[in-house]
Amino acid sequence: MLWHRGAVNTVSFSSDNETIATASVDGTARRWWTDADRLWTEMREVVSGCLPPEFRERYLGESPAAAERAYRDGEQVRGRPRPGW
Structure with missing residues (x-):
């Protein structure tokens, strides 16, 4: 935790x-x-990364396309767009 x-x-x-x-x-x-909104705000302040697509597929069971989308969205929220996006 x-x-x-x-x-x-x-x-x-x-x-x-x-x-x-x-x-x-x-x-x-x-x-x-x-409160979910408050919890998300707090977590964004202390969490610096997003689970990479290959881990999302392996541990969360996401499809490759869904894993890539979720990773991209998470990184954009943190202000770190990946080169080539």
């Missing part, structure tokens, strides 16, 4: 269901927003 170096061993929702707290065996704790 991102932001934890060890396995997550505890997960708890806040009483208003707006956040989730996780704790890891590495001693770290993290608060996550359940």
Whole structure:
């Protein structure tokens, strides 16, 4: 899981269901927003890459064309268009 170096061993929702707290065996704790837009914004700030097409095919089961499209879209979101696009 991102932001934890060890396995997550505890997960708890806040009483208003707006956040989730996780704790890891590495001693770290993290608060996550359940609002999808806020979570995507936060992830974009810390994630610097996109899963390459060959990994998308292998691990996500995407077709070659879908994997290439998803990779291209992800890289464009990060402002890094690939040469030749």
